[in-house]
Amino acid sequence: MPASGIEVLFEGRNLVRLLGGLWTSLWIALSAMAVSVVLGLPMGVLMTSRHRLVKLVLRIYLEAIRVLPQLVLLFVFYFDLTLVTGVNLSGELAALIVFALWGTAEMGDLVRGAISAIPRHQYQSAAALGLRPTQVQFHVVLPQSARRLLPLAVNLVTRMIKTTSLIVLIGVVEVLKVGQQIIDRNRFDFPDAALWVYATIFLLYFLVCFPISRLAQALERKLDL
Amino acid sequence: MSTIGLATRPRRAAASTLGLVLAAACLIGLAGCAADSDSGPDTSAAGSSPASATTGSSANFRDVAQIQADGTIRIGVFSDKAPFGSVDAQGDYVGYDIEYGNRIGQDLGVEVEYVPVEAASRVSFLETGKVDLILANFTVTAERAEKVDFLKPYMKVALGVASPESAPITDVAQLAGQKIIVVKGTTAETYLASQYPDYDVIKYDQYTEATSALLDGRGDAWVTDNTEALAWTTQNPGFVTGIASLGPADTIAGAVQKGNTDLAAWLNNELVDLGKEDFFHQDYELTLKSVYGDVVSPDELVVEGGQV
Incomplete structure (x- = not known):
């Protein structure tokens, strides 16, 4: 009997399990991104501060997060935190914190870049019109920055979704791990199932990331008017 | 905030100070609230150990009485290493290690919560008390024995x-x-x-x-x-x-956190009792035989009652 292995996908609850794994990846990545946007915006604004110490502290935070691989951060928050302080986080919460820390740092840097790119005369014109500093930020600088920011932020979201494949190492089963479980389970009977399972996972990632990119493009057009 | 060069001098100073505080909050805040939200339902390991207050970090295990009081034992297993530990199409854990785990849960009178582990993270899961027991095709080595307490073996390779x-x-x-x-x-x-x-x-x-x-x-x-x-x-x-x-x-054995002698003693007794009913031979028939076939007698792989 020529077994192509595609039947493995439809066996039992396998498809449901894959979708469940995808949901795990998604809610962690998207929740972390929501936190990152909320915290990253003020961080980015602060990074353009003239205060040396503020800049230094934020710079150290950003570089520290960038230098450390996400996997190390995951292990630190899941295992080391428990060993050192006795605080016992669930794998999901540890993952959420790590992704939020990472996202906030990256988002802050993106915001900083977007704000720095606003020409000086925009500030001066706004001030000449009598706007107060906070008004300049909210009505002139941030709206213009947002447009530059959007594609970069979307890029960050899709990167986060894909990086969730690491969280299995702290015991959180996401879509890729479910796939590997299915492949291993059928290793003896359907050795070729791996191709179909990985193709399905590829499709699932695509189906999630593609609409996000399209949404961003649509928003960009709308903001551009 | 402090970005704007048009602000008057005193205001800028105030804004900068505020900025500093905010920046610090950004850094510390996340870790802080993470620590607070820890006391969830299944994190009893951190608080419930009698030893944790005195020995500090490392001892955060649960003894037999605590596991039975909590009603669940957490066992770290492989989720993609058939035929020892894997997940079937229904999403249930199956395999040689799982049969053993199910029996332990049954005899302890508690539910079993399986935690998927990777080869490299098995020791860490035990050290942090995230699992009570590892049954993940764990080969006994002198190096590992410094970090975890191995039980009597249930398999040999x-x-x-x-x-x-x-x-x-x-x-x-x-x-x-x-x-x-x-x-x-x-x-x-x-x-x-x-x-x-x-x-x-x-x-x-x-x-x-x-x-x-x-x-x-x-x-x-x-x-x-x-x-x-x-x-x-x-x-x-x-x-x-x-x-x-x-x-x-080499022998394959379960492992508990270093110093969890109470649970180790219970599990070793259990293993000896299971040997009397040839439990692991039945386990072999159920899970390994289809893979290893008839070419070898189960005695080449299976260890009963911890006697190699």
Whole structure:
């Protein structure tokens, strides 16, 4: 009997399990991104501060997060935190914190870049019109920055979704791990199932990331008017 | 905030101070609220240990009474290493290690919560009390025994030798003068190098290269883990595992956190009791036999009552 292995996908609850794994990846990545946007915006604004110490502290935070691989951060928050302080986080919460820390740092840097790119005369014109500093930020600088920011932020979201494949190492089963479980389970009977399972996972990632990119493009057009 | 150069001097100073505070909050805030939200339902490990207050970080295990009071034992298992631990199409854990785990849960009178672990993170899961017990095809080594407390073994592994049925190798002396296939970095390579340095050994990087070399006759025998050899020869007609245990036998055992003597004692007693009913032979029939076939007697792999 020529077994192509595609039947493995439809066996039992396998498809449901894959979708469940995808949901795990998604809610962690998207929740972390929501936190990152909320915290990253003020961080980015602060990074353009003239205060040396503020800049230094934020710079150290950003570089520290960038230098450390996400996997190390995951292990630190899941295992080391428990060993050192006795605080016992669930794998999901540890993952959420790590992704939020990472996202906030990256988002802050993106915001900083977007704000720095606003020409000086925009500030001066706004001030000449009598706007107060906070008004300049909210009505002139941030709206213009947002447009530059959007594609970069979307890029960050899709990167986060894909990086969730690491969280299995702290015991959180996401879509890729479910796939590997299915492949291993059928290793003896359907050795070729791996191709179909990985193709399905590829499709699932695509189906999630593609609409996000399209949404961003649509928003960009709308903001551009 | 402090970005704007048009602000008056005192206001800018105030804004900067505010900025500093905010920046610090950004850094500390996340870690802080993470610590607060820890006390969830299934994190009893951190608080419930009687020893945790005195010995600080490392002792955060649960003894038998605490596990029974909590009603759930957490067992770390492989989720993608069939036939020892894997997940079936219904999403349930199955395998040789799982049968053992289910029985432990049954005899403790508690539910079993399986936690998927990876080979490299098994020790960490135990050290942090995230699981009470590891049953993940865990080979006993001196190095690991410094970090975790191993129980009595329930399985043993050694090297095995796969060869063609037409020219079977059934004794290690027959390997002299033959082309012997090994995979680099395996125990087979080090064993042959130390014990039989004058044997003709061909080394490959990957398992698939080694098996195809044996299939197309570039080598006369393949020395590898006996489980590997048995599984492969069962699936490849025309080949047999002529030697099913060669070299020093390693044992596979469960492990608990260092110092959890109460749970270790209970589990070791349980293991001896299970030996009386030949539990692991039944487990073998149920989970391993379909993979290893009839070529080998279960006694080559199974350890009953912790007696190797």
